[in-house]
Amino acid sequence: MLILLPPSETKSPRTRGRATDPATLSFPELAGARRTVQAALAEVSGRPDAADLLGVPPSLVEDLRRNTELAGSPATPVGEFYTGVLYDALDLPTLTGPARRRANAWLVVVSAAFGALRMTDRVGAYRLAMDVDLPGVGRLGPWWRPHLDAPLTAAAGTGPVVDCRSSTYATAWRPTGAVARRWVQVVVPGASHWAKHTRGLVARHLCEHGSSARTPRALAEELSSAFEVELTPPVREGQPWQLATTPPA
Structure with missing residues (x-):
């Protein structure tokens, strides 16, 4: 299973400690794209x-300063960084044991600055949105798409891709083929x-x-024990199933 976030x-970066070590980040094939962005x-x-x-x-000029210092700023585990x-x-901090191991294996944050990150990765503070047209790179959603296709397709494995992204971040990767x-x-x-x-x-x-x-229908059945769900098949090949979800009253 792959759960996309x-x-x-809003972030909670550390103010001291070692900087991000690019060699330790998940999806190492993204190293060159990360350096470019x-x-x-x-x-x-x-x-x-x-x-x-x-x-x-x-009012957030401090975030711009952090962008200029990203390579050397103190790194925070992704599981603590985003708020x-x-x-x-x-x-996430209250998940323990098997639940935390699943979170570390299944949750992936799609990031404008780093491409894709797992909860255990450690990154510095930055401010960059996926809909920015970044000089020297271009509009980031379409720019990241070819870079993310292979690693996220591999990460999806044989289970569902549960997409919790906003529409802006969904532009950075769309599953294709059997994964779609x-x-x-x-x-x-x-x-x-x-x-x-x-x-x-x-x-x-x-x-x-x-x-x-292993299928959208099986996923909807599992979630129906805790949520009110309604599953709608794709209108066309290559589009996602729609899982309308509401917590029970």
Whole structure:
């Protein structure tokens, strides 16, 4: 199983400690793409028009400084780094034993700066969104797509791809072929806040309870014990199944 998560704009970086060691990150085949993006990000973040180019509010100029220092800034485990609504619902620090091992194996964050990360990877603080048109690189969603295809296809294995990403981050990788037939997009009626919360709960439930599902229908059946679910098949080949999900009242 592969559970895809978006990153979060809210982060809790460490203020001391060793910097990211690129050699230790998951998906080592992304090393060259990561260097390209991070070098462009550091260069752009030092420009007078950086806030406009990166879509960063003027009140967050400190984030731009961090971008210029990403290579040497203290690294934080991904499981602690991202915070916010989805990650509060996931509540990774309280998972232990088999649940934590599943989280480390199944959860992957799709990142504009790093491509893809597992919970045990350690990264420095940065500010970069997937919809940015990064000078020297291009619009990041389409740019990352060919780089992420092979590693994420391999990570999917023979189980479902449970997609909890926002639409912006979904542009960075779309499963194809046999993997696309097991691609399940978690959709939640209502406001963005509620959607993020529910997706975090879905990811947590799967990590806590495990899963033997090999098909979207089997996955929906497993989740129906804890959520109200409605599964809709793809309209066309290559599109995801839609799993409308609501926690029980």
